[in-house]
Amino acid sequence: MAMVKLYAGFERFWHWSQAALVILMLITGFEIHGTYTLIGWEQAAEIHRFAAWTLIGLWAFAWFWHLTTGEWKQYIPSPMERILAMVKYYAFEIFQGKGHPFHKDRSHKHNPLQRAAYLGLHLFIGPAIWISGLLYLFYGDLGGIGLEWLPLGAIALIHTGAAFLMLTFLVAHLYLTITMSDPAGADVKAMITGYEEVED
Amino acid sequence: MKRFQSCLRWLLSAVLFLCVGPVWAEDTQSTADHSKFEQLQEEFETGPEVTKACLSCHTEAAKQLHKTTHWTWAFENQLTGQTLGKKNVLNNFCVATATNWPRCTSCHIGYGWKDDSFDLSSEQNVDCLVCHDTTGTYKKFPTGAGHPNYEPKKWPPKKGKLRQPPDLQLIAQKVGKPGRSNCGACHFYGGGGDGVKHGHLDSSMHKPNRATDVHMDSEGLNFSCQTCHTTGGHEIAGSRYAPKPSDERGVVIPGQPDQNRATCESCHGSEAHGEEANPKLNSHTDKVACVTCHVPKFARGGRKTKMWWDWSTAGKKDANGKPLVKKQDGYAVYHFKKGDFTWEENVVPEYFWFDGDVRYTLFGEQVDDSGVVPINRIQGSYEDPDSRIWPFKVMRGKQPYDSKNKILAVPHLFGKDPDAFWKSFDWGRALKAGLMARGKEFSGEYGFVETEYYWPITHMVAPKENALGCVDCHDRNGRLAGVGGFYMPGRDRNETLDLIGWLMVLGTLGGVTVHGLGRMVSNKGRSS
Numbered sequence: 001m002a003m004v005k006l007y008a009g010f011e012r013f014w015h016w017s018q019a020a021l022v023i024l025m026l027i028t029g030f031e032i033h034g035t036y037t038l039i040g041w042e043q044a045a046e047i048h049r050f051a052a053w054t055l056i057g058l059w060a061f062a063w064f065w066h067l068t069t070g071e072w073k074q075y076i077p078s079p080m081e082r083i084l085a086m087v088k089y090y091a092f093e094i095f096q097g098k099g100h101p102f103h104k105d106r107s108h109k110h111n112p113l114q115r116a117a118y119l120g121l122h123l124f125i126g127p128a129i130w131i132s133g134l135l136y137l138f139y140g141d142l143g144g145i146g147l148e149w150l151p152l153g154a155i156a157l158i159h160t161g162a163a164f165l166m167l168t169f170l171v172a173h174l175y176l177t178i179t180m181s182d183p184a185g186a187d188v189k190a191m192i193t194g195y196e197e198v199e200d
Numbered sequence: 201m202k203r204f205q206s207c208l209r210w211l212l213s214a215v216l217f218l219c220v221g222p223v224w225a226e227d228t229q230s231t232a233d234h235s236k237f238e239q240l241q242e243e244f245e246t247g248p249e250v251t252k253a254c255l256s257c258h259t260e261a262a263k264q265l266h267k268t269t270h271w272t273w274a275f276e277n278q279l280t281g282q283t284l285g286k287k288n289v290l291n292n293f294c295v296a297t298a299t300n301w302p303r304c305t306s307c308h309i310g311y312g313w314k315d316d317s318f319d320l321s322s323e324q325n326v327d328c329l330v331c332h333d334t335t336g337t338y339k340k341f342p343t344g345a346g347h348p349n350y351e352p353k354k355w356p357p358k359k360g361k362l363r364q365p366p367d368l369q370l371i372a373q374k375v376g377k378p379g380r381s382n383c384g385a386c387h388f389y390g391g392g393g394d395g396v397k398h399g400h401l402d403s404s405m406h407k408p409n410r411a412t413d414v415h416m417d418s419e420g421l422n423f424s425c426q427t428c429h430t431t432g433g434h435e436i437a438g439s440r441y442a443p444k445p446s447d448e449r450g451v452v453i454p455g456q457p458d459q460n461r462a463t464c465e466s467c468h469g470s471e472a473h474g475e476e477a478n479p480k481l482n483s484h485t486d487k488v489a490c491v492t493c494h495v496p497k498f499a500r501g502g503r504k505t506k507m508w509w510d511w512s513t514a515g516k517k518d519a520n521g522k523p524l525v526k527k528q529d530g531y532a533v534y535h536f537k538k539g540d541f542t543w544e545e546n547v548v549p550e551y552f553w554f555d556g557d558v559r560y561t562l563f564g565e566q567v568d569d570s571g572v573v574p575i576n577r578i579q580g581s582y583e584d585p586d587s588r589i590w591p592f593k594v595m596r597g598k599q600p601y602d603s604k605n606k607i608l609a610v611p612h613l614f615g616k617d618p619d620a621f622w623k624s625f626d627w628g629r630a631l632k633a634g635l636m637a638r639g640k641e642f643s644g645e646y647g648f649v650e651t652e653y654y655w656p657i658t659h660m661v662a663p664k665e666n667a668l669g670c671v672d673c674h675d676r677n678g679r680l681a682g683v684g685g686f687y688m689p690g691r692d693r694n695e696t697l698d699l700i701g702w703l704m705v706l707g708t709l710g711g712v713t714v715h716g717l718g719r720m721v722s723n724k725g726r727s728s
Contacts (some may be wrong), residue, residue, distance in 0.1 A: 159710030
């Protein structure tokens with residue numbers, strides 16, 4: 001076993017600030033949606049808007065970072081049998097006490113399921129949220145880009161739908177990353193310190 | 201001590217007058233001192249004599265006034281082609297002017313409109329003083345067909361206070377620009393009393409405080425009516441018959457051909473919210489009228505407005521056989537002459553899409569008496585770029601109609617003749633006489649039909665700190681809950697998506713919980 005630096009400083013900053021912003025936007029977003037009253041609609045909307053711009057800015061840096069460092073390759077999908085092996089592990093083998101089918105190293109820091117999930121998050125859920133969010137934000141000016149035919153109800157539908165996917169991701173992500181590492185919490189710790197023990 | 205008391209009394213009444221007294225304009229910049237005019241040195245016996253003197257210098261004034269709705273009580277709506285005006289429309293207050301002229305025309309800017317024979321081309325019958333009196337002592341007598349009383353006379357008749365005739369010479373010598381109270385003498389009392397009709401115009405607007413009207417605030421901006429209702433040649437801008445729900449002209453500056461300032465945008469522009477305000481506010485102005493947020497409630501000046509008027513119950517007597525009047529809080533809630541009323545203050549308006557197109561149910565038009573009959577209908581929609589969500593007072597009530605011919609009736613209310621409802625309390629006679637006066641045969645069958653009348657709210661603009669907040673509308677049950685045609689965040693949602701979404705989230709939460717418990721149980725099984 002050896003301590004290896006898996007997560008760079010920027011990556012950790014990106015991860016945690018993104019986490020905070022996403023949680024903040026889920027809380028304020030569902031208030032704007034009318035699900036509950038918490039801090040007041042206007043405040044919720046203002047925070048949501050501010051957080052949105054911050055997150056978009058952060059995403060721009062993150063895309064740049066991933067592309068320039070080559071870390072984007074961490075999200076290249078694994079062969080199907082390796083993904084299925086993970087599914088099989090979570091579904092059955094984990095209850096039988098069998099070992100984890102995946103062993104991380106510096107160039108494979110995510111297991112095949114994580115790769116697929118994060119790729120989906122970055123390529124599908126994220127863009128769906130921010131594209132619909134920008135359309136939402138500039139709804140009054142859509143005529144300027146020839147989109148005046150686009151009803152706000154449709155934009156809101158996509159935005160809310162993507163928010164539900166994000167919340168679902170968050171629930172699963174929290175469970176898996178906190179409890180699946182050995183010992184529990186090691187992955188969380190690694191995302192804070194950058195270092196994790198990996199097999200040689 | 202006695203002297204001190206009288207001093208105190210004097211001081212108190214002075215303070216009271218200053219605090220609550222109506223205000224007439226004091227023109228300190230005029231180049232003419234009318235008290236020095238030779239023409240105004242005579243003892244005037246009547247109003248028309250004063251007018252004659254006025255016209256000897258202001259040669260075109262009467263001709264100008266003859267062209268205005270204030271004089272003709274008739275209005276041609278260019279948009280709808282309908283002929284409106286007090287002479288023509290029906291309402292659900294005192295219903296119609298026909299046959300009730302001397303009472304109604306106490307608010308006409310003329311003298312002597314007591315029946316259909318009134319000469320609308322008479323220059324001398326234009327009443328200059330009602331608008332230009334600055335003393336506050338010129339009052340038209342309520343049943344004088346536009347004349348003040350020239351002899352001491354009681355109002356209400358018999359039991360009322362004695363009204364002294366106005367000093368016409370003094371008033372004529374002190375004429376000036378109209379103040380709020382000149383306009384208010386009629387416009388604050390429309391519908392037969394203080395605040396009855398409009399709800400956003402009442403006696404509190406003589407000297408409003410900041411909270412009641414931020415522009416007319418007598419301690420602040422102290423606008424007169426003409427500050428916005430710009431005038432020129434006695435024509436006054438702004439009409440309820442042809443309102444302008446959106447104004448894209450931008451801020452009106454000198455040199456532009458159209459100097460009409462009777463819209464918020466003509467001073468504030470259509471993006472009025474400054475840097476310090478929530479940036480989203482300006483992006484609402486293409487769909488939401490300024491007054492929707494900035495007149496959060498009407499009848500805010502401490503006076504109630506009438507919201508319901510049921511004529512069908514008029515004519516009752518009390519246990520002693522005397523005409524019945526019931527009062528609550530100083531407001532009549534039943535009057536034998538007029539039926540049942542409800543009054544409200546601080547009223548939340550009703551909101552509708554509005555494009556300025558108002559269509560009246562004209563006299564003689566067939567109505568559908570199976571439901572509520574609209575006195576007027578407002579048009580507008582989300583799709584229309586000129587429409588705005590606008591606040592309204594909706595006046596509701598029940599009024600007489602010819603139930604066989606299905607037309608709204610004209611009741612002959614006022615008069616000394618036995619056909620007048622307020623004389624004999626016989627609807628049959630009153631409706632027959634009223635309809636006849638407008639050239640319709642009464643079928644002999646009448647009923648009372650529920651009606652509604654839409655009044656756009658424009659006055660009583662609140663200070664910005666009292667404007668509506670986002671959540672007043674962006675809420676499941678917010679103020680715009682009934683305004684359709686568009687998706688509004690906070691109010692609307694796709695229920696199917698919400699159901700699927702929450703099932704997905706809770707399903708995942710349940711799934712990981714079961715998964716975690718399963719791991720704990722299986723781990724325990726292996727380690728024991």
